[in-house]
Amino acid sequence: METQNIWNNFSDELYFFILKKVKNKEVTNDVFQNTFLKIHTNLPKLKKEEKVKAWVFQIARNEIYNHFNKESSDATKLDAIKDIDLQQYEQICCFDNFINDLPEIYKQVIELIYLQGKKQKDVAQALDISLENVKARVKRAKGILKNKFNQCCKFELDKNGKLIGESNCAICKV
Structure with missing residues (x-):
């Protein structure tokens, strides 16, 4: 053969x-x-x-x-990388505050996707909404978070999409 x-x-x-x-x-x-x-x-x-x-x-x-x-x-391996990224963001002063201040519909999807590591389609099923709705909420939530970081902490995104800069906000000094 x-x-x-x-x-x-x-x-x-x-x-x-x-x-x-x-x-x-x-x-x-x-x-x-x-x-x-x-x-x-x-x-x-x-x-x-x-x-x-x-x-x-x-x-x-x-x-x-x-x-x-x-x-x-x-x-x-990807989960390990996510843990490292999360640890880096936990060191940022206002991260938790900004997420907690999000409107509930945005806070839910951010927590489920980025903090619990769930897939967007699974989040859509869990919340009984469309995948497109999940994607729209994530986009809006990211916009809100970006604005808050820019206004309060003077953080910016580098070319790779990572936060750079130094904490310079009134919330952290309280």
Whole structure:
């Protein structure tokens, strides 16, 4: 059995199998490519040619698992980065005050998304509002927060969107 024969016999079915599992064309292409790379590399280890289909699909399942396992690991790293960012903002004098002063509809979405780390679509479902409404509230809340930081604390956003400057506000000196 050669890789070309496996390609001719199973490539379409295998591609759609992967697509059904990962539900993303770009990821499917990566997993599909990795699967065929492993098939080609490990083809000499195949002992029974009559079991080639099961073998090919098992390699695909393993690659799908590897993708989701890596994605989960990346999410853990992202959570650690979010914790670091939150710690940096906690050092800013008025951060909590400004969030607490937001109107309740804006405060809710900011807390759920940025402080609890929930996805916008999950917040929309939890609050029983549309995703577009969540996005609009986030945008308005960010505008309000930005204005408060500019007026009170003299903080600004750098080119990367991070707060820079020094605390210079009456609230902190109270």
